[in-house]
Structures are given as structure tokens and as C-alpha cells.
Amino acid sequence: MSLFFRSSLSAISLLLACSLSFAAQAHPGRTNAEGCHTDRSSGTYHCHNGGSATPAPTVSAEEWTVVSVGDGDSIRVRRGDETTTVRLSCIDAPELRQGVYGELARQQLQSLLPVNTIVSLRPVETDRYGRLVAEVFHQGSNVNLALVASGHAVVYRQYLGNCDAEAYLAAEAISQQNGLVFWSQANPVMPWDFRRR
Numbered sequence: 001m002s003l004f005f006r007s008s009l010s011a012i013s014l015l016l017a018c019s020l021s022f023a024a025q026a027h028p029g030r031t032n033a034e035g036c037h038t039d040r041s042s043g044t045y046h047c048h049n050g051g052s053a054t055p056a057p058t059v060s061a062e063e064w065t066v067v068s069v070g071d072g073d074s075i076r077v078r079r080g081d082e083t084t085t086v087r088l089s090c091i092d093a094p095e096l097r098q099g100v101y102g103e104l105a106r107q108q109l110q111s112l113l114p115v116n117t118i119v120s121l122r123p124v125e126t127d128r129y130g131r132l133v134a135e136v137f138h139q140g141s142n143v144n145l146a147l148v149a150s151g152h153a154v155v156y157r158q159y160l161g162n163c164d165a166e167a168y169l170a171a172e173a174i175s176q177q178n179g180l181v182f183w184s185q186a187n188p189v190m191p192w193d194f195r196r197r
Helices: 003-026 100-112 143-149 165-177 191-196
Strands: 036-038 045-047 063-071 074-079 082-088 118-126 132-138
Touching: 063 100, 082 143, 100 143, 132 143, 143 165
Parallel strands: 082 132
Antiparallel strands: 036 045, 063 074, 063 118, 074 082, 118 132
């Protein structure tokens, strides 16, 4: 092998390694130790560098079937003979009595999770009403995060401790900057303030 050919091959290898390294660094969003993260724009969880596609927070492997959508942040699900109400964690959707925005939130959740949709849950806690509070996943997408990203729900800062706060807040900032749905109002009333009134 000639000296010229070997040095050219070394240069190409170095160039390729640098470009792959740059491409990995250029991808938006922080990754965990396995090279995985939630895409802020789509809410999907994926991995780079051969990491496992299992989200860092443990999502139950048990599948549930959507029975109904109550409002913009609650659903009823069934597994076998068990039926339960799930309050979507990390977010708060406008109340149905809050006018068109509450109804739009419910319609969006119904379009994301029609009856008989199969979902997985990441339980967070049980609320004072006995509802399971959880992140809901459908085909690898975080439904809670998708509602915030589309402007149909806001981040529930008071209950953000068990969530990927950075992803939720970034999604909300983008939907707010773009004036999406709830954020299209001149003076939006936060759902928790509306309930207090």
C-alpha cells in the first residue's frame, strides 16, 4: 500500500469521525447516559448510539385500552376487568367551563386517544380524588407532552417534580411564543386560577 494511499485513507477516516461526532452533538436536546431523550417537538422518546429505547422514567409494560376521554387532561382506561380514571400528570388543561379552550383540549385528547386506543402508563401518584396520576404513552409518544406542545394544555408547575421539567417547559415556551390555541388569548386564565374562582 503506497504512502499516499495510506495517508489519504487516514485523512478520510479522521474526517468521517469528526463529522459523525459533530452530527451527534448537533442533535437538539440532552440525552441520558444511554444516549436517549424525548424529542421536544414531537414528544417521542428515542435513542442514539444504539441505546435502549426504554424511557429513563419507567413506563409500565402493561397495556391499557382507552374507554373514554373526560376532559383535556383525564381519561378512563381498562385492562382486563379493571377500569380506572387517569389524570394526566405534569399538565393542566383548560376546564370545560372555561369556554372554547376547554372543549378544544378535550377534542385534541380524543383525537390523540380515540376509544379502544392501546396506551402505556408511567404512574406518578394517586391524587386526592383517588385517580391514578400518570404520563400516558401511545406508540412511543408522550401524550401529555404533545398536549403542551400543541397549546392545548399548560405545564402544571406545582406538580412538575416527577416529570422531565426541561422538556415540558421548553414545549410550553414554544407553543406560547407561537400563540397556539390556549396561548392565542390576550389574557389567558390558568386552569388552576379558574378553579379557584
